[in-house]
Each structure stands twice: as structure tokens, then as C-alpha cells.
Amino acid sequence: MRVLEYVDEVKSGVLNASSRPELVRNNKNFLEINGNGGIGISALNLAYDECCKDAEDKGLSVMAIKNVGHTGRLGAYAEVAGENGFLTICMGGGNRQNWRQVAPPGGAKAMLPTNPWCIGIPAGQTGPVVLDFATSKIAGGWIYAAKSAGALLPDNCVKDVNGNVTRNPDDYFSGGALMPAAEHKGFGLALIAELVGQALLGPASTKHWLLIAIKADQFREKTSFERVADEILDELRLCPPAPGSSGVQIPGERERIQRESSQNILQIPVSTWDQICDLASKYGVST
Known part of the structure; x- marks a missing residue:
């Protein structure tokens, strides 16, 4: 779980x-969020709020978010923005010297961070469509979660220090590397985000982000847009399922359904909860 990682980063001075x-x-009189090296969750919350507020007046806003730690799930911010009528595009990169996680195609070792992208757009009756992905085959959080739970990783996502495909999360932490999503496509997106995060926005001691917010109804009247969005989404949902599949899933829909069915109950492995309790006890935090 990320909370264990956050504590390690604070202890080591990264956060x-x-x-x-x-x-x-x-x-240049350009709006920025300075995270001051802290946790990225509060910084991204502020950034999405301020960027959408600016776009409400101007139709379009672009904002840099600098010097922030881990941001949590980017899709959470994009969902709120989408529900309020904004299309948002966010990418993050930089500080690869501390976050060499992904091996490029043709490369033998990890060189780039997972450099996530998130795109959210208002849609129809079921809410915004949100595409939130790491540029690696799986997000780094999956590896921490698998290690904490004593579980195996999905196939063909991680290589060990010798370049062999592995499902053991310990192999990643022993000099292994994540594999890029869709090979050169994932690598290309990661590279663009790294160039934005470090070359464009400046030296990154933690991570930099670029956020773009666009007021959707400046292009088309809201009801017309939502009607056509529903037509597109419904058509995709009606696609016959492939053998062994439960059917087409719209980006962000799985998380929304899971959240609604969970009744606000979060299930985590016992071993992970034990680690959190041990950590809380160590620092005098009540559980």
C-alpha cells in the first residue's frame, strides 16, 4: 500500500x-502550483480546482504543478472536473534519477518513471469518461500491493535484473523493471511526459505535471453533446462480447461500478492491514 511507501519517502527526505x-x-505571469516537495494529493486537488476555475472564465487554462510527491489516482480529480463540465488532460514526469522503473523497448534496464497520463471528458447519463493510465503495463502501485499481500503479478509485465519475465514482485525490487504498455506506444507517451516534466518545466526534485482544462460547452450546447456521447457509449456497450469476455467496458466505468457496489467498504489483505497497524503503533497513531 502507498502509505508505507510515503512513510519511507518522508524518512529518506524525498517527501x-x-x-x-x-x-x-x-x-512570465503564468499560473503554477508549487507543491514544495510535499504529497501530491493536496497539490493536484488545488491544481484541478484552480485550473478549472480559470477555464470557466477563459474557456481554456494550462497550469504547471511542480515539486510534488505521489498524487494518488489521477482519475479522481478528472471525474470531478468532468462532472463540472471540463475536459482535462494531465501528464507527469521528471526526477527519473530517483524513479527508474520502466525499461524502454530494446533496453536492458529501467530508465524512466511510469509517467502517468489522465484524460477526462464529460459524457452522458453515466457520468464522465476517464482514461487514467501509467505508461507501463501495470502501475507501480500494483507491485507494492502484490508484495504487501504476498501475491503474484500479472503475466508479462515485469522483468528481473537479468531481463527475464517474472511474476514475483521481489524481482522488481531487486533491480528489475516494468515493461512499457504497448511497447513503443507506452514508451513514446512516457518520453513525452518526461520531456514535459523535466526539459520543459525545469529541474524536478520530485515530479512535475502539466494540466490542461477546457470548458466543454464552448464547443457545443451541453444537451446535444451529452446526447451524442450517450449514443457513442451505448453503441460500444452493445458490441457482442468476445469469447471469455464479459463485454466492453468504458474507461472509468469499472471503478465507478465497484465504488457503488462497495457501499463505502474498503477491503484490503490482512497482511497489509497488519503492516499499517504496525506503522501506526510505531508513530502513535490510533487505528
């Missing part, structure tokens, strides 16, 4: 637990 994000203007 500043006491910092707060702030909205600033750079020397």
Missing part, C-alpha cells in the same frame, strides 16, 4: 510531510 501547496505566478 516533505509538513509542506503545503501554493498557487503562484512565475516570471
